[in-house]
Amino acid sequence: MTIYGHRVPMFASLVLWCVLWEIVGRADVIFLIPPFTDVLGALAELLPNGKFLSATATTLRSFAIGMALAIVAGVALGALMGRVRAADRLLGLWVNLFVSAPLTALVPVLMILFGLGTKTIVATVFLFAVWIIALDTRAGVRQVTPSLVEMGRSFGATRWQVYSRILAFAALPEILAGIRLGMVRGVKGVVIGQLLVSIIGYGELFEIYSRNFLMKQFWALTILLFAFALVLSEGIGLLEKRIEYYAGERNR
Amino acid sequence: MNRAAAPKPQDAGAAAPAIVEVRGIAKAYPGGVQALDGIDLAFETGGLTSLLGPSGCGKTTLLKIIAGLLAPSAGEVYVQGRKVTGPGAERAFVFQDFALMPWATVLRNVAFGLELKGRPRAERHEAARHYIDEVGLTGFEHAYPHELSGGMRQRVGLARALAVNAEVLLMDEPFSAVDEQTRRKFQEDLLRLREAERKTFLFVTHSIEEAVYVSDRIVLLSPRPGRVSRSIRPDIPRDDSPDRIRRHPVYLDTVEEIWRGLREFVE
Numbered sequence: 001m002t003i004y005g006h007r008v009p010m011f012a013s014l015v016l017w018c019v020l021w022e023i024v025g026r027a028d029v030i031f032l033i034p035p036f037t038d039v040l041g042a043l044a045e046l047l048p049n050g051k052f053l054s055a056t057a058t059t060l061r062s063f064a065i066g067m068a069l070a071i072v073a074g075v076a077l078g079a080l081m082g083r084v085r086a087a088d089r090l091l092g093l094w095v096n097l098f099v100s101a102p103l104t105a106l107v108p109v110l111m112i113l114f115g116l117g118t119k120t121i122v123a124t125v126f127l128f129a130v131w132i133i134a135l136d137t138r139a140g141v142r143q144v145t146p147s148l149v150e151m152g153r154s155f156g157a158t159r160w161q162v163y164s165r166i167l168a169f170a171a172l173p174e175i176l177a178g179i180r181l182g183m184v185r186g187v188k189g190v191v192i193g194q195l196l197v198s199i200i201g202y203g204e205l206f207e208i209y210s211r212n213f214l215m216k217q218f219w220a221l222t223i224l225l226f227a228f229a230l231v232l233s234e235g236i237g238l239l240e241k242r243i244e245y246y247a248g249e250r251n252r
Numbered sequence: 253m254n255r256a257a258a259p260k261p262q263d264a265g266a267a268a269p270a271i272v273e274v275r276g277i278a279k280a281y282p283g284g285v286q287a288l289d290g291i292d293l294a295f296e297t298g299g300l301t302s303l304l305g306p307s308g309c310g311k312t313t314l315l316k317i318i319a320g321l322l323a324p325s326a327g328e329v330y331v332q333g334r335k336v337t338g339p340g341a342e343r344a345f346v347f348q349d350f351a352l353m354p355w356a357t358v359l360r361n362v363a364f365g366l367e368l369k370g371r372p373r374a375e376r377h378e379a380a381r382h383y384i385d386e387v388g389l390t391g392f393e394h395a396y397p398h399e400l401s402g403g404m405r406q407r408v409g410l411a412r413a414l415a416v417n418a419e420v421l422l423m424d425e426p427f428s429a430v431d432e433q434t435r436r437k438f439q440e441d442l443l444r445l446r447e448a449e450r451k452t453f454l455f456v457t458h459s460i461e462e463a464v465y466v467s468d469r470i471v472l473l474s475p476r477p478g479r480v481s482r483s484i485r486p487d488i489p490r491d492d493s494p495d496r497i498r499r500h501p502v503y504l505d506t507v508e509e510i511w512r513g514l515r516e517f518v519e
Contacts, residue, residue, distance in 0.1 A: 150321050151351035154339045155365040155416060165368070169355045245398060246354035 034216045042216035043223065051205070058201040062118050063190045066125025070182055074130040075175060078137025079163060082171070088138070095138075099131040103189075107196045117200065121193040128189030129182035136181070140174025141167055173240065173247035180236035187229040270294035271452050272318060272420060277327035278477075279313050286477035287313045291327070293471060293480060297419075300446060300453040302463035302470045304510065306517050310478030311456045312348075312424050318454065319345050319422050331420060341369075344413035346423040350405045352397040358384060358408050359393040365416035376415075383411040386445070403434035410445075420452045427462065439466050440494045460514070464488070464506045465497065472510065475517050482513055 018036050025035030046052045081088040081095070107124055114120040144167055152166045168175075194203025202221060209218040272295040279288040287310040295301050303311040316322040318329050320339040329336040331343060339345075344365065352361050359380050360367070366376035384393055387407040397405055406426055413421055427435045439462060446453065457463050463470045464486050474481040486506040488497060497503055 145349065145351070147347050147349050147351040148353070150316075151345070151347060152368070154319055154321055154343070154345040155368050155412075156339060156341060157368050161368055166353070169353065172355070243355065245396065 031213070032215055034219065038216050039219040039223065043220035046217060046220050046224075055201045055205050058118065059121075059190055059194065062121035062193075062201065063125055063186060066122040066189065067129060067183065067186050069122070070126045070129035070133055070186065071179055073126070074133025074178065074182065075137050077130070078134040078139075078175075078178070079141050079167065079171075081134065082138040082141025083167075095131050095134050098127075099135055103127050104192050104196075107193055110193075111197060116197050120197055121190060121201065124193030125186045125189040128192075129186040132185060133175075133178040133182040136174045136178025137171060140171030140178075143174075144170040172243055176236055176240045176243070180233050180240065183232045183236060184229055187225065187232065191225060269297055271297040271332055272454065273330040274314070274318065275328050275330070277314065277317060277324045277329065279310065279317060279322070280325045288317075288324075289477035289479055291478070291480055295420075295452060295454060297452055298450060299468045300455060300466060302455045302457055302467040303473060304457055304460065304463040304470050304514075305473035305478070305481075306475055306514060307458060308478075309473040309475040309517075311458075311473050314473075314478065315422050315424050315454060315456050319343055321345070341416065342418050343420045343422055344416050344418035346406075346409050346413045346421065346426045348425040348428055350397070350402075350409045350429070352405055352408055354397050357394050357396060358389060358400070361397065361408050362411045362415050365412060369416075379415050379417075380411070383414045384408075386414065386448070387411045388441070401434075403430045403438065406430055406438070414445075414449065418451070420454065423453065423455045425456050425458065428458070435462070436494075442466055443490065460507050460510050461498075464503055464510065470506075470510065472513055484510065 021033070021036040025033050025038065077091070077095070081091055103124075106127065107120070110120045110123045110127070114123050148166055148170055149162055152162045157165065191202065194201045195206055197203055198207045202225070205221060206218065208214070209221065272293075274291055274293040274295075277288055277291040278286070280286050291314060303314060305311050313322060317324045318331075318336065320329075320336050320343070331340065334340075353364065356364070359377060362384055363376040363380035366379060371379075381393065384390060387410050389404060389407050389411065392400065392404065397408065400408070406429070410426070413423075427438045430438065442453075443466060455463070455466065468485065470484045470486065471480060472482040472484070473479065484506065486502060488500055488502050488506070490497075492500065
């Protein structure tokens with residue numbers, strides 16, 4: 001972005017929005033929006049807070065476990081669908097259904113299955129993230145040129161080596177894109193799961209803040225979560241950039 | 253000449269024993285397309301045989317059946333007397349579209365066959381460096397395929413096939429995706445490489461000139477279904493310079509003869 005010939009970094013627009021928020025907050029238009037500086041203050045108070053830290057630990061653990069399971073299952077499922085026509089016919093409909101379905105509706109069922117605890121949150125993260133990873137992996141495996149697989153076979157690759165040494169790398173750009181989208185969905189999953197369970201992790205904190213109209217703390221936590229999702233997605237994006245050099249080369 | 257007329261008189265002079273034998277191979281694709289029918293061929297040790305024919309004659313299909321990448325509908329392939337049931341270490345394949353791994357360096361691509369066999373890193377890199385040198389790519393060991401020209405990429409594919417030290421090299425239109433100048437250079441290099449490596453080459457091409465220039469024997473396939481139509485041994489002096497070979501009367505006559513044989517199949 002350039003303004004009057006000066007190069008202005010992209011996040012400058014963010015500063016503008018923060019200033020706007022501050023003005024609206026100071027003007028005391030609505031109690032829902034406290035001044036931005038107050039929110040930052042609340043954030044500073046929140047970070048060293050013991051309850052917050054344990055909630056963060058719970059949340060991160062659920063997210064990490066759920067994501068790990070989703071990546072393993074999603075990549076395996078996607079690879080299967082990409083390679084085996086029968087599996088694709090059998091599962092394709094369901095994966096496509098789940099990828100666009102409002103999965104929030106299923107969280108109460110998960111609560112019945114797994115109880116009001118971390119297990120439900122892990123299951124929610126998994127459920128939110130796994131389908132898009134499977135779908136992107138499938139697309140990635142599908143577009144691998146057949147000759148690359150034939151090459152592996154002709155040089156004596158075992159079935160496992162074809163998957164681990166050839167398909168995994170040839171489909172990596174799509175797999176990473178799937179993981180990035182899955183991560184974003186997983187963050188939604190961890191928040192929605194915890195909100196619905198509402199007695200663990202950030203869900204409990206959100207519950208306390210909104211019930212007691214602690215808007216500063218509420219916004220501080222929200223900003224933190226938004227930042228977390230953004231950082232995760234950008235991090236995977238950086239990884240994707242590193243393999244960009246061959247992503248466009250594969251179909252030539 | 254069809255199956256009933258075998259053994260072919262042109263093969264009578266073949267002194268070397270057959271390393272690859274194709275017996276009664278037929279291939280029908282689902283949907284009823286008969287790609288190959290009743291193919292009987294023997295390829296002698298150390299020879300360079302071209303499978304030549306118009307598109308749709310099943311020459312690539314035949315090569316992939318010999319490679320063990322495709323299963324025939326009928327018939328058997330024997331390599332060194334053993335029946336082919338899948339790919340084997342005594343055969344190496346060179347792909348029309350190179351089939352290089354874009355995420356791997358030239359060195360790793362060339363060493364990949366040995367990597368799959370579980371050879372130690374030092375050993376496979378040594379072998380890979382040797383063949384990278386052999387195909388004239390020294391200095392490009394750490395380059396990635398996207399940094400190379402089409403011709404250089406196929407040199408990598410060739411080095412990879414040589415590095416596993418297979419007795420039989422199966423080449424599927426290896427030079428068809430490179431430009432004409434590179435192609436000619438390749439053909440000359442192939443003849444030189446043959447002298448150095450002493451392997452058996454099976455070479456699929458749709459270029460008559462290419463087949464005549466590089467081959468000891470040319471097998472003409474007719475299309476739909478693919479059958480062996482003729483087998484020709486051009487009597488061309490191989491020790492001549494490339495330019496002289498390309499102007500040699502036998503070379504020119506053979507090209508003409510093959511064209512006359514094939515033109516009826518070209519619509």
